[in-house]
Amino acid sequence: MNIKKKYYNIEWFDKNFYIDNLGNLNILINKKKKIKINNLINNKNKNKLPIKFCFPQIINKRIKLINIKFKIYIKKYKYNGKYFFVYPTKVNQQPYIIKYITKYNKYNIGLESGSKAELMNILINTKNKIKILCNGYKDITYIHLAYIATKIGHKVFIIIEKFKEIKYILKYIKNKNFELGIRIKLNYLEINQNKNKSQFKFGLTSTQLIKIIKILKKKKIEKKIKILHCHIGSQINKINYICKYLKEFIRIYIDIFKLFNIKIKFLDIGGGLAVNYNNIKNKNYNIDIYISNILKLIIDMCKKKNISTPNIITESGRYITAHHEFLITNIINTEINNFKKIKNPYNNKYINKNKKTIIEIWNIWNNIKKKSFSIKIIKKKLNKIKQKFQNGKYNIYEKSWIEKIYINILIYIKKNKKIKNNNNFLYNINSYISNKVHLNFSLFQSIPDNWGIKQIFPILPIEKLNNKIFKNINILDITCDSDGKIDKYINKNYISNTLKILKYNINNPPKIGFFMIGAYQNILSNIHNLFGNVETYIINIIKKNKFKIKLLNKHENILNIIKKIKINKKEINIFFNKYKKNIYIYKNIKKILNNKTYLN
Ligand code: PLP
Numbered sequence: 001m002n003i004k005k006k007y008y009n010i011e012w013f014d015k016n017f018y019i020d021n022l023g024n025l026n027i028l029i030n031k032k033k034k035i036k037i038n039n040l041i042n043n044k045n046k047n048k049l050p051i052k053f054c055f056p057q058i059i060n061k062r063i064k065l066i067n068i069k070f071k072i073y074i075k076k077y078k079y080n081g082k083y084f085f086v087y088p089t090k091v092n093q094q095p096y097i098i099k100y101i102t103k104y105n106k107y108n109i110g111l112e113s114g115s116k117a118e119l120m121n122i123l124i125n126t127k128n129k130i131k132i133l134c135n136g137y138k139d140i141t142y143i144h145l146a147y148i149a150t151k152i153g154h155k156v157f158i159i160i161e162k163f164k165e166i167k168y169i170l171k172y173i174k175n176k177n178f179e180l181g182i183r184i185k186l187n188y189l190e191i192n193q194n195k196n197k198s199q200f201k202f203g204l205t206s207t208q209l210i211k212i213i214k215i216l217k218k219k220k221i222e223k224k225i226k227i228l229h230c231h232i233g234s235q236i237n238k239i240n241y242i243c244k245y246l247k248e249f250i251r252i253y254i255d256i257f258k259l260f261n262i263k264i265k266f267l268d269i270g271g272g273l274a275v276n277y278n279n280i281k282n283k284n285y286n287i288d289i290y291i292s293n294i295l296k297l298i299i300d301m302c303k304k305k306n307i308s309t310p311n312i313i314t315e316s317g318r319y320i321t322a323h324h325e326f327l328i329t330n331i332i333n334t335e336i337n338n339f340k341k342i343k344n345p346y347n348n349k350y351i352n353k354n355k356k357t358i359i360e361i362w363n364i365w366n367n368i369k370k371k372s373f374s375i376k377i378i379k380k381k382l383n384k385i386k387q388k389f390q391n392g393k394y395n396i397y398e399k400s401w402i403e404k405i406y407i408n409i410l411i412y413i414k415k416n417k418k419i420k421n422n423n424n425f426l427y428n429i430n431s432y433i434s435n436k437v438h439l440n441f442s443l444f445q446s447i448p449d450n451w452g453i454k455q456i457f458p459i460l461p462i463e464k465l466n467n468k469i470f471k472n473i474n475i476l477d478i479t480c481d482s483d484g485k486i487d488k489y490i491n492k493n494y495i496s497n498t499l500k501i502l503k504y505n506i507n508n509p510p511k512i513g514f515f516m517i518g519a520y521q522n523i524l525s526n527i528h529n530l531f532g533n534v535e536t537y538i539i540n541i542i543k544k545n546k547f548k549i550k551l552l553n554k555h556e557n558i559l560n561i562i563k564k565i566k567i568n569k570k571e572i573n574i575f576f577n578k579y580k581k582n583i584y585i586y587k588n589i590k591k592i593l594n595n596k597t598y599l600n
Contacts, residue, residue: 013458013515014276016058016323023466025513029057033541037462040539040549041328041511048555049511050329050441050598052536054518056100058324063087066287066316067107073291077299081311086110086133088271089118091317091519092325096538096552098125105130112315116142119149129153133181133227133268133315135161135202143168150177157181159229159268161202166212173221180216181227181268182209184252186245203230209252213260222262227313228253231270234318239285239293242272246294250301257307268313269294275322277456277516278490287319318519325518327446327534328462331509332478332599335436339411340404350397357381357388358398365405368412375413375425382406407433431487431497434472439512440599442531443477443484447514448524456488457517459499461510467502474498475512478599479529527564532556532597555596562593 070083110131185203
């Protein structure tokens with residue numbers, strides 16, 4: 001059997017990565033443009049891990065894919081309307097992405113902003129005239145800035161989210177490049193049983209929608225409404241969930257035409273197109289099913305009411321950006337949990353062999369191969385010893401001796417599956433006895449969604465993936481926070497509390513990659529424990545194993561990061577002045593302040 005297929009099913013990378021015959025992970029733009037990830041970490045960068053790599057070409061590839069797929073299905077179903085992609089900048093606002101997307105703009109892509117600052121980011125980083133959709137809560141300044149964007153030459157659509165926005169909008173409405181959209185609050189009448197999915201946050205209820213349309217009609221500006229918008233949520237795994245809400249949405253589109261005689265030009269169905277963070281089949285559709293369901297639904301519903309179909313906009317963020325960024329870091333320490341050598345208590349002067357629990361545990365361990373036993377009893381005994389230790393009745397040698405036996409028993413159970421009908425216990429043993437691997441990264445800086453919403457990201461060594469011997473590990477970061485560890489991992493086709501990784505020589509451990517971190521992680525990342533940005537490079541692959549590399553940002557140094565907690569320059573200078581005469585302190589601290597926040 002092909003070992004790399006057996007253990008490393010990387011289907012979830014959606015054809016953006018592959019493992020070559022030598023077991024190296026490669027990134028793939030197309031047949032000619034591919035690169036071994038290890039090649040990116042050349043000698044120059046070797047000591048600078050962790051490093052983040054960004055591949056705008058992957059963004060391009062995915063934008064192209066979604067546009068081509070819509071084109072194919074529009075033709076297939078004879079859909080009367082066009083498709084436009086709008087990039088929701090909130091998913092990853094970095095200027096290089098905005099610049100990259102809008103540079104050639106072959107697909108007439110628009111950009112979406114959710115705040116004044118996001119709109120400003122768009123204005124600064126786009127050279128060409130584009131469509132801008134202004135979402136989010138709006139005050140008078142946001143709308144004013146949107147109006148200024150029309151003066152620069154962009155076409156702006158103010159998507160009304162809240163009723164009171166209308167009063168700010170009227171001031172600028174006469175401008176021909178200043179258009180309107182309306183965001184709809186779906187499932188308003190639904191009381192959701194699922195605690196995690198509360199009612200939709202944004203948009204107008206049907207009552208507010210009717211009221212706004214009447215106001216606009218009265219002022220004879222109702223034709224300014226060009227977009228009807230909804231956003232169901234992010235990472236929606238089930239196509240029937242998407243269709244259920246779209247039905248409600250399309251009905252509103254139809255009624256706006258039938259009852260108010262307003263033909264809305266664009267139906268903007270927002271984001272939500274899910275990606276495969278794993279290959280566990282919880283996502284029940286692919287891009288083809290997504291598009292064909294949307295088109296068929298609109299065609300079907302519009303046909304029944306004899307109304308023409310609108311142009312379609314989608315705002316898929318995660319689907320476009322998730323794959324294009326990954327982080328590579330190094331293992332800095334491995335705590336191995338192997339069988340421990342247990343000394344006979346009768347030969348150990350620190351262990352009192354007359355104590356009842358000591359004798360009992362020793363007997364269990366000695367007879368483990370012969371008898372079956374209850375782990376409950378062992379656990380009880382261990383707790384008793386903990387208590388007795390606290391009360392001063394057992395010494396630290398005795399405690400250590402018992403702990404070693406306990407680990408040995410667990411390893412033995414794991415190997416021999418001694419405990420029947422207790423899968424849960426076996427599952428938990430896994431992470432208890434796994435190797436604890438410390439990686440040079442901060443979970444809060446690099447994969448904050450793992451902490452915040454328990455998102456499981458693909459984690460993989462980038463080399464030697466054809467190795468046959470595996471070990472269970474648990475990953476810990478270098479923050480001093482007990483939450484800075486990863487509890488759930490994606491293995492071959494299941495989620496587990498340990499990661500199966502090739503067995504490695506601890507003096508020469510493999511580099512580890514965190515993949516699909518290009519959506520939301522960059523901007524949600526925080527400086528918890530004062531770990532800063534990691535060094536980031538933009539890569540442009542020219543041909544096989546040939547690439548251009550550009551430094552986006554350097555590792556954040558200590559000086560920079562302490563400034564972020566508002567230690568101002570003056571205070572830093574006062575500190576230095578105090579030690580000016582002590583050359584040793586002065587010189588060395590100055591040097592250390594320029595050190596990166598990660599381990600060297
Ligand atoms: N559009 C709007 C209005 C959003 O609020 C979001 C995300 O929050 C998106 C698009 C992007 O969603 P996704 O990344 O799931 O495609």
